[in-house]
Amino acid sequence: MNDLSEKFKYWNPYVGGALLGVVLFLSFFITSHGLGASGGVNRVAVAVQDMVVPEHVDKSPYLAKLAGGDIDPLRHWLVLEIVGVMLGGFFSGLLRGRVRLQTYHGPQITPRTRWAFAFAGGILMGYGARLARGCTSGQALSGGAVLSVGSWAFMFAVFAGGYGLAWFVRRLWQPGT
Template sequence: MTTISTPQIEETPEAKAVAGRRARPYVHPYAGGILLGLVLFATFFLTGNGLGASGGMNRLVVWLEDLLAPGHVDRTAYLTSMAGGEANPFDSWVVFVFIGLFIGGALSGWLFGRTKVETQGGPHTPVRVRWLFAFLGGSVMGYGARLARGCTSGQALSGGAVLSVGSWAFMFAVFAGAYALAYFVRKLWN
């Protein structure tokens, strides 16, 4: 009989010092999926809206842009509808969802001992390259979220839950694009 032993990973002093506590294990993926489904259902039931984050962030960015360059925002109907002129971004529920997601993620990371400032990547990839690709990838995803009229939480979770064909097409495109691109950026992790 052959037994397979898994190597024990020794915890470094840096890992032990993360937020002064030991990192607790992640929730089981199926349990996390069930919890996310319950949160989505409660959101639909209590507010009549689904989840979404990119719209809230977009409204806050336009609000800041309106403070710095109001003439630019007021000339664009798309931007004016979010935060220009008399529009207040805080009149939209999605802004509070975004703020809550940010606070909840930070609080969860702190409570479970996972708050640490670091840049992860492959041993042969400089930190600057990782940051460059993270910025480029985030910019493309942000633009894509605006173009698709929603992010993965708004389109995939909320739209998919109500069987929106556009949302399902969006998710298939996200996965197909990610798998197609993974081959070309895999060296960032090697």
């Protein structure tokens, strides 16, 4: 590839990781909890659901806890945090010329195939993240750093699921056969 994205290298992963660790620590120090992502997306989704079918939301015990009656699911730190995540990601990309409409896909598949799998993977990720009460950010990273047993079990389960299936779906990502 000869596009701009190759001109600006990504950070050394150990440097990026160390900076992320400092931010995670500051989050705990200042706010008492770690970072999050899927919980924020969940609240936005439920807020939309609450606008469309409010009676349905009030009737489901799980949804009512998030958005029942007068509760506004958007008044929560997670929602503000994901707004910040998108702004930060956007600015980082902007500075390095990586804000461009494009599809990242493996060399053996078309963008259209990639979209279908991205959508399907997203559904599983969203469903699993609610089941596990957190995602890579909220559980693995944040719970892992403060030594939560459940977060460590969760983290190994994510890696097990990914590595367990990777060989069978290698055509999605790998070159060659």
